[in-house]
């Protein structure tokens with residue numbers, strides 16, 4: 431697939447839309463349903479008009495690979511990413527070319543597979559703190575706001591691990607700031623935005639508040655680093671130089687990148703944790719198999735780097751959760767020059783939309799895509815699938831820099847919570863995506879009850895672990911199950927790598943293409 435100058439243009443199929451607006455109406459009403467419907471009705475390469483933008487949704491794995499990997503040089507962030515810049519300035523997520531390359535090189539070392547094991551003590555400490563709070567809530571019969579707790583947990587872990595900064599006093603404030611970030615980046619086009627730039631508006635007030643808060647955080651992080659020399663990522667940022675000027679990064683560069691990592695790194699992982707824990711609670715056979723692995727691999731001990739490697743079923747559960755509920759469920763690119771997507775031509779400037787959610791529900795590669803089945807991620811099953819049928823972390827040079835960190839956190843936190851607690855959804859709590867804007871977080875608060883499995887038996891450090899098989903008893907309360915489980919295909923083994931993988935075939939709940947909102951949870 432290379433650039434083409436053919437005169438007879440081959441245009442991908444897609445909805446006609448209405449004059450001027452194109453398909454903006456159905457896009458705004460329910461974006462997830464609309465995009466899933468496009469794949470169902472038009473196939474794996476679909477052309478649509480969204481106001482002034484010509485957009486191609488691609489879910490054919492070969493074409494996804496073409497855009498993200500093989501011809502990635504022809505694709506930049508583009509206009510659909512511009513709104514991120516309002517908050518994140520010029521950071522890894524929002525820039526391209528040499529500027530991006532220099533920054534990626536500078537921060538990459540702390541995110542490499544071997545380096546991320548250093549954060550294990552921080553993951554364990556923050557999770558322990560949360561679980562102690564859960565003990566108190568359980569004893570008092572109080573429910574837990576799962577998404578809020580996961581956000582706090584991932585934020586505290588990230589901040590301590592990368593910046594050696596205790597962000598706990600700010601977590602409540604930062605939760606409202608993250609809500610503001612989403613709002614100011616995506617609620618544009620309201621009439622007040624047409625006013626002259628000097629007129630104060632609610633949106634401008636919120637943008638100013640976001641920057642005030644992050645100015646303070648970055649100043650405190652830098653001061654603390656100057657005092658202690660601690661924090662592996664802030665250390666790299668303080669030592670980095672700009673390849674264009676040879677000068678150290680400016681305060682603004684450090685602030686933009688710090689903000690990018692805080693925002694990109696904690697909410698995504700929290701969303702993934704939330705869906706993974708709920709999926710386990712809804713599938714008793716998954717819970718049972720997970721319990722068996724935790725007992726065999728960990729005994730009653732806390733996980734460490736070595737035992738985490740052996741949590742192969744836990745990893746498969748996480749992989750399947752990231753398939754069904756990919757936290758970053760769409761992301762765009764813009765073509766610099768003309769190109770072909772499969773058999774179709776696209777013009778310079780055309781936007782391309784990659785959707786892990788749509789690709790991960792493509793019935794050509796995922797049998798019964800609505801069934802939750804961790805056995806889709808055995809090494810054999812992965813080998814049978816095209817790699818880019820699955821890309822929760824993107825792919826190619828712009829693949830998520832934090833993917834190993836996220837997977838490590840997910841595995842350890844899921845293991846620690848399940849060693850100690852049973853979770854069940856408080857009746858009446860509904861789970862819907864709604865029209866998600868950035869991440870696929872549940873639309874409403876998710877209230878769960880947490881019940882300790884074995885009172886008074888907190889896991890020991892790994893060095894004091896007993897022989898396998900003597901771990902926590904599996905006599906916890908039965909979790910709520912509001913959907914039949916997908917059946918496993920029986921093959922066992924380690925899960926695949928971060929990022930991209932390939933397909934297997936269970937049977938179970940639902941089937942076909944998912945409907946509106948969150949298709950899996952009533």
Ligand code: HEM
Pocket residue numbers: 522523534588690691694695696698699702756757758761762821822823824825827828829830831832833835836
């Ligand atoms: C389950 C958790 C996570 C998911 C699903 C996720 C997903 C993604 C995806 C899909 C992209 C690629 C976007 C694109 O190509 O346009 C991305 C990029 C990025 N992610 Fe993550 N992410 C997660 C966790 C993290 C963590 C823990 C960090 C940092 C601590 C992080 C930092 C970043 C950054 C800085 C980028 C931009 C990379 C670049 O363009 O060079 N993410 N992430």
